[in-house]
Amino acid sequence: MKNDSSIAGLYSLDQTTQRLCPFFSSGISAGFPSPAEDHIDQKLDLNELLIRNPAATFFVRVAGESMIGCGIHHGDILVVDRSLQAAHGRIVVAILHGELTVKRLMCRADSWCLEAANPAYPAVVITEENGCEVWGVVTSVIHQFPGVL
Amino acid sequence: MKHVFALVDCNNFYVSCERLFRPALNGQPVLVLSNNDGCVIARSNEAKALGIPMGEPWFRVQAFARRHHVHVFSSNYALYGDLSARVMETLARLEPAMEIYSIDEAFLSLAGLDVEARRDYAAAIRARVRQYVGIPVSIGIGSTKTLAKIAGNIAKKQACHDGVFELTDTAQIDSILEKTEVGDVWGIGRRSAETLRRRGITRALALKQADETWVRKLLTVTGARVVKELNGVSCLSLDKAPPARKSIVTSRTFGQAVTALADLREAVITYVSRAAVKLREQGLETNALHLFLTSGDSALSRFSRGRVVLLAPATSSTPRLIAAAMELLPSLYQSGCRYQKAGVMFTGLVPRGYRQQSLFAPVVAENRALMGALDTINRKWGQETIQYGMTTMEKSWAMRQSHRSQAYTTNWHELPVVKAN
Numbered sequence: 001m002k003n004d005s006s007i008a009g010l011y012s013l014d015q016t017t018q019r020l021c022p023f024f025s026s027g028i029s030a031g032f033p034s035p036a037e038d039h040i041d042q043k044l045d046l047n048e049l050l051i052r053n054p055a056a057t058f059f060v061r062v063a064g065e066s067m068i069g070c071g072i073h074h075g076d077i078l079v080v081d082r083s084l085q086a087a088h089g090r091i092v093v094a095i096l097h098g099e100l101t102v103k104r105l106m107c108r109a110d111s112w113c114l115e116a117a118n119p120a121y122p123a124v125v126i127t128e129e130n131g132c133e134v135w136g137v138v139t140s141v142i143h144q145f146p147g148v149l
Numbered sequence: 150m151k152h153v154f155a156l157v158d159c160n161n162f163y164v165s166c167e168r169l170f171r172p173a174l175n176g177q178p179v180l181v182l183s184n185n186d187g188c189v190i191a192r193s194n195e196a197k198a199l200g201i202p203m204g205e206p207w208f209r210v211q212a213f214a215r216r217h218h219v220h221v222f223s224s225n226y227a228l229y230g231d232l233s234a235r236v237m238e239t240l241a242r243l244e245p246a247m248e249i250y251s252i253d254e255a256f257l258s259l260a261g262l263d264v265e266a267r268r269d270y271a272a273a274i275r276a277r278v279r280q281y282v283g284i285p286v287s288i289g290i291g292s293t294k295t296l297a298k299i300a301g302n303i304a305k306k307q308a309c310h311d312g313v314f315e316l317t318d319t320a321q322i323d324s325i326l327e328k329t330e331v332g333d334v335w336g337i338g339r340r341s342a343e344t345l346r347r348r349g350i351t352r353a354l355a356l357k358q359a360d361e362t363w364v365r366k367l368l369t370v371t372g373a374r375v376v377k378e379l380n381g382v383s384c385l386s387l388d389k390a391p392p393a394r395k396s397i398v399t400s401r402t403f404g405q406a407v408t409a410l411a412d413l414r415e416a417v418i419t420y421v422s423r424a425a426v427k428l429r430e431q432g433l434e435t436n437a438l439h440l441f442l443t444s445g446d447s448a449l450s451r452f453s454r455g456r457v458v459l460l461a462p463a464t465s466s467t468p469r470l471i472a473a474a475m476e477l478l479p480s481l482y483q484s485g486c487r488y489q490k491a492g493v494m495f496t497g498l499v500p501r502g503y504r505q506q507s508l509f510a511p512v513v514a515e516n517r518a519l520m521g522a523l524d525t526i527n528r529k530w531g532q533e534t535i536q537y538g539m540t541t542m543e544k545s546w547a548m549r550q551s552h553r554s555q556a557y558t559t560n561w562h563e564l565p566v567v568k569a570n
Contacts, residue, residue: 061564061566062569102569
């Protein structure tokens with residue numbers, strides 16, 4: 001039997017969930033069950049894993065390669081939560097010159113700025129004048145290998 | 150306990166939805182067009198400032214819009230319905246005592262809080278919806294729903310209030326009602342307003358001070374209710390009924406799987422007609438029609454798809470509802486699928502007569518007499534004695550939507566794109 005340490009676990013996917021992403025009409029409980037809690041083993045649902053606040057969660061698609069260093073590739077889908085606090089070091093979707101972009105939010109000295117994962121791209125400082133603002137916080141990236149599904 | 154209602158009203162809702170994924174549109178003149186790109190049903194403040202009237206047919210505005218670089222969109226019901234659901238979900242989590250009134254309005258109960266607490270709470274609600282869903286809202290507060298609506302209008306139109314306005318101080322109420330046209334009062338439709346004006350009542354204050362019995366004779370119990378509400382007597386409680394009453398559903402599992410579009414059409418027309426009867430029986434009109442189809446042969450492969458179309462103004466007219474359902478059906482249907490079930494749901498139910506005051510489209514003559522006759526005959530002789538034919542529906546298949554934006558939140562192929570370059 002192969003000993004492949006890169007696979008952490010195998011899960012069977014629940015394919016009978018009828019919710020049409022990302023339309024959610026009821027709350028989804030957050031977090032992973034702790035061993036101390038009384039819980040019933042249930043079918044695993046990606047919605048539960050990836051989405052804490054359905055009303056504030058959106059999916060977006062990435063165009064470009066400037067965030068490869070963070071593991072975000074062109075064509076990937078990002079799960080973006082608008083209800084989360086934008087904090088230092090977090091990857092965010094931000095409005096830059098009227099467009100939606102994906103950057104890492106950094107606090108440098110006294111100002112906030114948006115950086116790409118690639119040092120070749122200049123950081124942009126967020127100011128009142130340049131109309132930069134955070135649109136939402138990226139919680140996960142979905143990378144699908146091409147040609148399979 | 151004293152009632153206090155808050156009306157949460159999204160600002161230029163359709164425009165705001167389009168702006169969420171296109172921030173470059175903020176501050177720009179934007180228009181949204183009705184079904185078939187017929188007429189203007191939403192305008193940004195900048196488009197209003199250019200003088201483009203609500204309800205104006207698109208062909209008349211087209212050249213002007215081009216000259217002034219106005220951004221134009223065809224209605225994107227999938228997007229608006231989804232964002233509306235998110236707004237409502239966010240409100241419901243904050244305040245369980247809430248009632249969805251329409252696609253972009255909800256009433257909340259603020260009873261038990263003092264004036265300052267109400268203002269803070271309303272400000273918090275505004276901020277929460279803005280952050281979570283990206284939609285700006287205005288909030289009007291009053292001791293009755295009717296007064297809350299008037300307050301909401303002020304909150305929306307006058308920037309100095311920061312989006313929240315409370316109308317509970319008696320002296321202030323009268324001075325504002327004096328400035329409010331009687332036709333702008335919720336519950337007073339165009340005809341009632343005309344009737345009142347002919348009798349010298351042109352402002353809301355005069356209506357508030359009118360004799361209730363006299364108003365009842367003139368405008369029926371609905372009019373009398375408005376008078377009471379203007380006087381601070383709440384007649385319309387928050388509808389805390391269980392979800393079932395907030396919608397009317399007719400659906401059926403087919404005896405045999407259905408694969409042909411023509412057969413589905415027939416079934417859907419039948420369900421729409423039946424659901425419309427229920428609507429009329431309850432004296433209601435609907436703001437949104439949801440159509441859903443379930444396909445698949447076994448529990449493992451069962452798959453449901455649904456879409457919603459918004460109806461403005463609200464309606465209970467069978468032909469209009471059928472036309473709306475027929476517009477949705479082709480986009481849900483996939484040839485080769487074996488359909489097990491179809492269903493129709495009406496949401497955003499409002500009592501007949503309580504329409505939104507803003508004119509979305511040239512008034513469609515809702516033939517109440519025809520509907521009444523239809524219902525009477527079917528009641529006497531059996532459900533489907535008179536049915537709507539299909540021939541007139543054919544041409545509504547291909548809906549013109551040349552300016553529709555992407556279904557950003559309901560279609561994997563139309564997700565918003567963020568740049569990483």
